[in-house]
Amino acid sequence: GDLDASLPWLDRAIRLNPNYAQAKYSRAWTETLMGQAREGQGNVAAALELSPLDPLAYGMLGVRAFSHIILDEPALAAEWGERAARTPGAHALIEMIAAIGHRLNGDAERADYWAASAKRRAPGLTPSDFLTAFPFRHEAARQRIVKALADLKV
Numbered sequence: 001g002d003l004d005a006s007l008p009w010l011d012r013a014i015r016l017n018p019n020y021a022q023a024k025y026s027r028a029w030t031e032t033l034m035g036q037a038r039e040g041q042g043n044v045a046a047a048l049e050l051s052p053l054d055p056l057a058y059g060m061l062g063v064r065a066f067s068h069i070i071l072d073e074p075a076l077a078a079e080w081g082e083r084a085a086r087t088p089g090a091h092a093l094i095e096m097i098a099a100i101g102h103r104l105n106g107d108a109e110r111a112d113y114w115a116a117s118a119k120r121r122a123p124g125l126t127p128s129d130f131l132t133a134f135p136f137r138h139e140a141a142r143q144r145i146v147k148a149l150a151d152l153k154v
Contacts, residue, residue, distance in 0.1 A: 001135050003030050023049035028063050032110055035138030037067035058087035062097045066134070069104065070141040077101035078110070092134055096154070103148040116153040120136035127154055 007030060013023035025047035032040035044063045047054070052059065061084035066131050068077035081101030099114035118125060127149040136142040 002031060003135070003137065006030050010068070019050055021047040021054055022043060022056070024050065025054075025060050025063070029059070032066045032070065033064050033138075035070055035136075035141070037070040037138075041067045055089055058084050058090035058094050061087055062090075062094050064112050065097050065101050066136075066141075069098055069101065069144060070138050072140070072144075074101065074105040078105040078107060082110070086118075092118040092125055093130060096125070096130055096149075099152055099154075100148040102143055103151055104144060111152060113150075115154055119154065122149075125154065130154075 006026070012025055013020055014027065017023070028040040028043035028047060030040075031037075031043065040063060044060050044067070048057065048060050051057075061080055063083055063107065065080035067078050067115065068074070068080060073133040078098070078101035081098035084090060085098035087094075095114045095118035099111045099118060102108075103113035118144045127146065130149060131145070133141075134145075136145065
């Protein structure tokens with residue numbers, strides 16, 4: 001949960017190897033959780049460009065969906081969340097990103113589809129688990145996510 005402490009280490013990794021996609025992705029994840037959505041978008045785009053077939057591409061796409069949640073762009077959040085959930089390796093938490101994006105975009109059918117899929121894959125998954133995995137600092141985005149999770153009845 002100490003996002004600030006990770007930044008100097010991620011910066012160091014990127015300085016040592018500017019082509020290290022994992023460091024750019026991790027930096028994007030951290031920035032996005034801290035509410036720095038535009039910065040996160042830049043780093044996640046760089047990570048995907050460096051490693052378009054990365055085994056963690058689902059996470060990279062999920063970070064992009066999160067950035068649109070922070071920017072209150074629900075249509076783009078739904079689009080990127082769906083892409084993340086359909087990417088090989090995506091797990092239940094990633095499917096929940098798609099469910100939240102669709103819920104925020106007003107598409108209850110797609111939201112329920114992804115929420116049900118996540119619940120089948122991880123029956124014990126709770127909103128608390130989601131918020132622990134993704135400790136958002138951006139309060140408005142966190143509140144939108146909490147409301148979406150409550151609406152999804154997960």
